[in-house]
Amino acid sequence: MSVLLIGVTHRDLPLEVFERFAVTADDTPKLLAALTARDHVSEAVVLATCNRTEIYVKAERFHGAFEDLRDLLVDLSDVAPDRFLPHLTVLWDEEAIEHLFSVAAGLDSAVLGEVEVQGQVRQAQRMAEEEGTLGPTLELAFRHALGAGKRVRTETSIAHHTASVAQAAIEIARDRLGDDGSLEGATVAVVGAGKMATSMARSLSQAGSLVVVANRTAARGAQLADEVGGRACALVDLPAELATADAVLCGTSSTETILGVGQIAGALAHRRAARTAAELVIVDIAMPRDVDPAVDELDGVGLFDMDDVARRTEAGLDRRRDEVASATIIVEDEVLRYHNATTARAAGPIIASVRTRAEQLRLLELDRHASKLEALDDDTRALVEQLTKGMLAKWLHQPSVRLREQAGTLRGDRLAEALHDLFDLP
Numbered sequence: 001m002s003v004l005l006i007g008v009t010h011r012d013l014p015l016e017v018f019e020r021f022a023v024t025a026d027d028t029p030k031l032l033a034a035l036t037a038r039d040h041v042s043e044a045v046v047l048a049t050c051n052r053t054e055i056y057v058k059a060e061r062f063h064g065a066f067e068d069l070r071d072l073l074v075d076l077s078d079v080a081p082d083r084f085l086p087h088l089t090v091l092w093d094e095e096a097i098e099h100l101f102s103v104a105a106g107l108d109s110a111v112l113g114e115v116e117v118q119g120q121v122r123q124a125q126r127m128a129e130e131e132g133t134l135g136p137t138l139e140l141a142f143r144h145a146l147g148a149g150k151r152v153r154t155e156t157s158i159a160h161h162t163a164s165v166a167q168a169a170i171e172i173a174r175d176r177l178g179d180d181g182s183l184e185g186a187t188v189a190v191v192g193a194g195k196m197a198t199s200m201a202r203s204l205s206q207a208g209s210l211v212v213v214a215n216r217t218a219a220r221g222a223q224l225a226d227e228v229g230g231r232a233c234a235l236v237d238l239p240a241e242l243a244t245a246d247a248v249l250c251g252t253s254s255t256e257t258i259l260g261v262g263q264i265a266g267a268l269a270h271r272r273a274a275r276t277a278a279e280l281v282i283v284d285i286a287m288p289r290d291v292d293p294a295v296d297e298l299d300g301v302g303l304f305d306m307d308d309v310a311r312r313t314e315a316g317l318d319r320r321r322d323e324v325a326s327a328t329i330i331v332e333d334e335v336l337r338y339h340n341a342t343t344a345r346a347a348g349p350i351i352a353s354v355r356t357r358a359e360q361l362r363l364l365e366l367d368r369h370a371s372k373l374e375a376l377d378d379d380t381r382a383l384v385e386q387l388t389k390g391m392l393a394k395w396l397h398q399p400s401v402r403l404r405e406q407a408g409t410l411r412g413d414r415l416a417e418a419l420h421d422l423f424d425l426p
Contacts, residue, residue, distance in 0.1 A: 003141060004062060005089065005096035006069040007047075007054030010110060010287070010306055012087040019288035020077040021084075023048035024253045025127070031055075032133045034072060040064035043135035045142065047103070047124040049117065050165060050196065050251075050287045050306060051110040054089070056100065058137045062092055097141055097338060101331045104149035106158065110306070111165055111313045112320045113158035113327075118149045119195065140341060148334035155330060158323035166199040166251070168309045169283040170207070173247040176281045176302055184208030189238065189245045191259075191290055192252035193220040200249050201228045212245065214238040216254070239263040243270035247281035250290035258290040261298065268300045285309060343404075350416050350425070351400045357423045358392050 010018050023031060028046050035044035035057060043058035055072075059065035070088075074081055091099050099108065104121045106113040125142040128134035134142075153159045174183050186209045190201045193215040201224055204211050211230030215221030218234060225232035233241050235258065242248060242264070252258060259282075268280065283304045284291040296303040366373065366388065373381055403415050419425065 002059055002062070002093040003096045003137065004057050004059040004065050004069070004093075005054060005091040005099060006066065006073070007052060007089045008073075008084060008087065009053075009089065010051035010310070012089070013084060015289075015305065015307060016293075017079060017083060020079050021053045021073065022255070022288045023053055023076070024255060026253075027255075028127050029131050031072070031076070032128060032131045035069070036133045038065070038068040038072075040068055043128075043138045044133040045124050045128040045138050047121060049120050050285055051310075052103075054103075056096065056138060056141070058135060066090065097145075098331075098335055100141060100145045101148045101335055101338075104145040105152040105327055105331050106149065107152075107324065107327055107331065110310050111168060113153075113323070114164045115153065115159050116164055116166070116195065116199070118146065118153070121149065122146055141338065144334055144338040144341065147337075148331050151330045151334065152327045156323045156326045158320055158327050164199065165285055165306075165309055166196050167203065168312045169249055169251075169285050169304075170200060170203050172283050172304050172308060172312055173249060173281050174207075176279070176304075177246055182207070186210070186246040187212065187244060189214055189233075189241050189248040190224075191215070191235075191238065191248060191250040192286070193217070193224045194251065194253055196251035196285060197249075198224055200251060201225075201230070204249075205229055212241055214241065216252070239267050240270075242267035242280060243274065244276070245280070246278065247283070250282070250284040250286050252286050252290050254286070254290060255288060257292050258286075259295065260292045261294050264291075264295045264298060264301060268298060271300065283308075350419060351396075351403060353425045354399070354419055354423055355392075355396060357425060358396060362388050362392055 008018060008021050023046055028048070031046055032044050035041050035055065040060045041057045042060070045056045047054045047056065055069055057065055057069065070081065070085070073084070077084070089099075102108045104118060106115070106117055109117050121142065125134060125139070125146070128138065170183070173188065177183065177186055183204060184207060188204050188209045189212045190197050190204065191214050193213060201211050201213060205228035211225065211228045213221045213225040213228075213230055213232045214235050214237070215224070215232070216235055218232070222232040238259070250258065264280070271280065279300055279302050281302045282291055282295065285306055287306065289305060291303060293303070293305075295301055366384075373384065376384070399419070403419070
């Protein structure tokens with residue numbers, strides 16, 4: 001049984017193709033159930049972010065599981081296989097584990113070292129656990145991957161030099177709005193109330209902007225607006241808000257377009273009537289996109305998407321790359337720890353069987369001498385019980401340690417085989 005990863009990234013596919021593979025939080029339970037219903041898959045985790053959709057499974061056979069996952073991706077996206085298969089990430093066993101650890105550490109992100117991905121990996125693990133598709137194999141892998149990510153961010157400065165996707169979006173808006181490098185006093189609409197939108201709203205509030213939160217769920221939007229000292233509006237009222245807004249930052253998980261050409265054109269007409277000559281800046285980091293790409297053709301609009309965010313962050317990567325070597329060493333160390341834990345876990349059932357067999361023999365011997373033991377007082381019988389258990393524990397301790405140390409090696413296999421024979425294990 002091994003781990004198979006199959007996925008697509010924003011980096012490898014045109015945006016209009018990649019967004020067809022987007023998986024929302026509402027879609028995930030159904031996809032997880034479909035995955036584990038397949039013959040060759042017994043565990044599954046779906047990691048979906050603004051720049052990647054990856055499926056991790058515990059697989060019986062590589063080819064069977066690959067075909068299962070490929071077919072599911074076709075069903076999910078309605079994209080012909082020949083359009084995405086050449087760009088598909090397919091990793092098996094150790095390579096899949098190493099990739100997961102690099103992702104959790106922020107080394108494979110659109111923005112190198114970004115902090116958000118750590119939470120996204122944790123959320124993917126939690127979702128699979130809630131849906132009953134997280135078994136011991138993937139649980140161990142994701143737990144150690146999160147440990148790797150935490151160490152990288154604690155022991156290196158890679159996150160200190162990194163602009164997250166949300167921060168990069170804000171920087172684009174800030175630079176587009178004026179030359180003073182400030183968002184203070186600007187009215188900025190934030191569409192959504194999830195993690196990305198919340199991060200943007202908080203940063204904007206700290207920068208002194210008036211934040212208008214537009215969200216499909218009114219209560220959640222109002223809660224975020226209260227938190228950042230802004231105000232909330234319904235999604236249907238968003239076009240009217242854009243008549244006076246300086247910028248709009250979009251980051252929902254909606255599968256439908258939030259702002260179309262007609263809505264933006266209407267907002268622009270109101271801006272012209274009010275003699276607002278300033279460009280309406282729109283930064284869309286949602287996946288699928290919240291804003292119809294055709295909006296970019298309208299006069300008076302500056303529309304930016306994930307491609308622009310990626311280009312924006314590229315310029316500041318030099319200082320972050322200085323930390324990559326140190327981060328990579330940590331990831332490699334954590335991968336080794338994971339493999340040690342895996343091999344130790346593999347030795348566990350054999351050790352448990354040996355201890356069970358030894359306990360059976362101990363009880364048989366005590367039973368054989370039961371008549372003599374009955375003549376003893378309670379304290380002495382308890383002492384005999386304690387002594388025999390202690391002798392077994394000490395006698396089995398060193399073999400257990402050796403087997404765990406050698407698990408996964410040729411010597412470990414020989415030790416396991418010898419224990420099977422010596423103790424007549426099933």
